[in-house]
């Protein structure tokens with residue numbers, strides 16, 4: 039199951055400026071697609087000594103990525119860790135000078151395609167959605183214990199779901215009859231809250247936004263992304279670059295404003311120069327070949 043196609047790969051590589059002894063941080067190793075291509079690009083540019091530190095909080099993904107990156111031997115270090123641990127890891131490994139950092143946030147095909155991970159309403163499985171399976175909070179716990187108002191807020195905020203209140207109400211009602219334990223049952227509950235007219239007119243499955251919102255909450259995705267940006271920028275070498283691919287407008291805005299604030303001449307001198315005035319999006323060819331790329335937005339900034 040290592041069919042994850044790295045998104046915006048050519049575009050990411052176009053921002054890589056190979057430098058002797060360069061250090062690459064991949065915050066979302068996933069199945070190692072971007073990592074492999076970045077290392078290969080460094081080798082092709084005459085930097086065979088380039089090294090890569092890869093993080094992922096998904097143990098399964100990390101094991102697969104390590105296998106794929108084996109040919110690079112000790113030049114690759116892979117750590118099971120979340121963005122919120124990145125600052126500590128960079129410090130403890132003496133990686134306080136990173137030349138290129140990447141975060142490709144969101145779910146991998148490994149997570150989406152494995153029914154037992156409970157990420158997808160297209161495949162029936164336990165309501166799990168944890169990227170890090172050591173974590174206690176699961177989607178099942180959230181769905182069966184969160185108050186109506188917390189559920190409504192999660193669906194409205196992370197899912198931008200216009201029917202957040204109706205869906206939260208349907209969940210509370212359904213779980214009072216019997217706990218909601220599977221992705222298929224949750225999908226049916228959400229569907230039942232959708233008026234038939236809206237269901238017929240919708241482009242996506244009615245549960246799309248709800249599943250996205252719950253996944254973002256279970257994995258604290260927005261606060262994690264903030265932690266990544268805060269950890270990495272101070273650890274970039276002068277001229278080093280940070281590239282972030284996001285799939286949600288909230289996350290894209292977060293990156294945009296973070297970069298903009300760090301690039302502003304204010305009380306302190308600016309730390310970054312923004313290299314992408316507008317986010318880079320997938321080409322029509324990539325969109326056709328990989329539907330996941332359709333919502334991807336890449337922003338890149340350079341350390342001054």
Ligand SMILES: C[S@@+](CC[C@H](N)C(=O)[O-])C[C@H]1O[C@@H](n2cnc3c(N)ncnc32)[C@H](O)[C@@H]1O
Nearest residue numbers: 044066068069070071072094095096120121262
């Ligand atoms: C879209 S996939 C990355 C795919 C990868 N770029 C590739 O080419 O194979 C995102 C990965 O990031 C991981 N991830 C997401 N948020 C994370 C976080 N806060 N900390 C660590 N890993 C995270 C997920 O577990 C997932 O494996």
